Amino acid sequence: MEQCPICLNKCKSNMWSRDRKYLDCPQCGKYTADAKIEMLIGRRRLTQRQKANISGWLAENEGYEITSENLDNFLIKLKLPSFIDRADSLLCHIAARSDFAGASIQFDKSFISRAWCVNEEELQAVTDYLITTKRIFVIIESQIWLNKYKVLANGWIRLEELSKTNSKSSQGFVAMCFSDDLKSLYEEAIAPAISDAGYLPHKVDLREHNDKIDDEIIAQIRRSKFVVADFTRHRGGVYFEAGFAKGLGLEVFWLCEKDDLKNLHFDIRQYYFIEWTNDNKEELKRRLTLRIEGLFGKGPEKS
Numbered sequence: 389m390e391q392c393p394i395c396l397n398k399c400k401s402n403m404w405s406r407d408r409k410y411l412d413c414p415q416c417g418k419y420t421a422d423a424k425i426e427m428l429i430g431r432r433r434l435t436q437r438q439k440a441n442i443s444g445w446l447a448e449n450e451g452y453e454i455t456s457e458n459l460d461n462f463l464i465k466l467k468l469p470s471f472i473d474r475a476d477s478l479l480c481h482i483a484a485r486s487d488f489a490g491a492s493i494q495f496d497k498s499f500i501s502r503a504w505c506v507n508e509e510e511l512q513a514v515t516d517y518l519i520t521t522k523r524i525f526v527i528i529e530s531q532i533w534l535n536k537y538k539v540l541a542n543g544w545i546r547l548e549e550l551s552k553t554n555s556k557s558s559q560g561f562v563a564m565c566f567s568d569d570l571k572s573l574y575e576e577a578i579a580p581a582i583s584d585a586g587y588l589p590h591k592v593d594l595r596e597h598n599d600k601i602d603d604e605i606i607a608q609i610r611r612s613k614f615v616v617a618d619f620t621r622h623r624g625g626v627y628f629e630a631g632f633a634k635g636l637g638l639e640v641f642w643l644c645e646k647d648d649l650k651n652l653h654f655d656i657r658q659y660y661f662i663e664w665t666n667d668n669k670e671e672l673k674r675r676l677t678l679r680i681e682g683l684f685g686k687g688p689e690k691s
């Protein structure tokens with residue numbers, strides 16, 4: 389047993405190879421990391437929130453490998469999802485453990501990471517929201533780890549709403565500016581990321597799509613399981629398509645070139661954006677695949 393370098397809980401570990409190790413943490417889940425992970429984390433003096441975000445990410449992306457590179461470029465920059473997204477994530481986690489509607493699930497440390505919380509007090513706030521919306525019921529004991537959680541009818545209905553949107557579709561609609569110099573963004577990053585996750589990328593014909601929203605676009609969005617929207621250059625069409633998809637309850641993956649982030653319309657800045665630069669398309673591809681798989685699991689199109 390050793391200490392998880394992220395959440396400091398006791399965890400199992402194994403050397404995977406000379407420079408990589410495998411960790412199995414009750415809070416962060418299973419992940420692999422550079423053998424010198426303690427030193428890498430220690431040097432960076434991460435805040436409690438940064439560690440909680442990394443723990444949340446690891447819990448949602450089983451088997452993730454931490455390297456010094458993605459630690460700096462990605463993990464320590466993770467943004468906290470919205471409060472409601474965190475509550476949904478916790479609800480989904482409890483439901484996944486329930487063998488039947490009404491089953492009582494005992495608290496464990498994974499609840500903290502699934503709700504992206506820094507500690508048990510914060511988890512309490514997320515839990516309180518689920519209780520007041522009558523999505524869960526908690527049998528409170530003298531110690532939190534003895535508490536039992538039960539998903540209520542409202543919770544199951546909420547989960548059905550979350551999953552109903554085109555659950556059988558394997559299409560990912562791509563909304564972006566289709567100028568020539570952004571072609572490689574689609575060809576080298578977005579399309580292969582969607583394919584790697586096991587879904588079919590769909591983009592509208594370049595010639596026809598000039599910020600004109602027609603019935604074909606509307607129909608294709610309706611048919612899709614999710615939308616990948618790249619806001620670089622801030623085309624009105626992209627804003628419309630992402631908003632339309634949100635209105636339908638579809639998941640939207642928000643992308644923007646790093647230097648262009650500052651120009652995002654104020655109203656959408658709170659979303660979790662995957663930022664990219666011209667020389668990190670490979671990283672963008674990988675992150676997008678992970679996010680898609682993290683939310684929907686591997687799609688049916690994977691051979």
Ligand SMILES: [Zn+2]
Nearest residue numbers: 392395413416
């Ligand atoms: Zn941990």
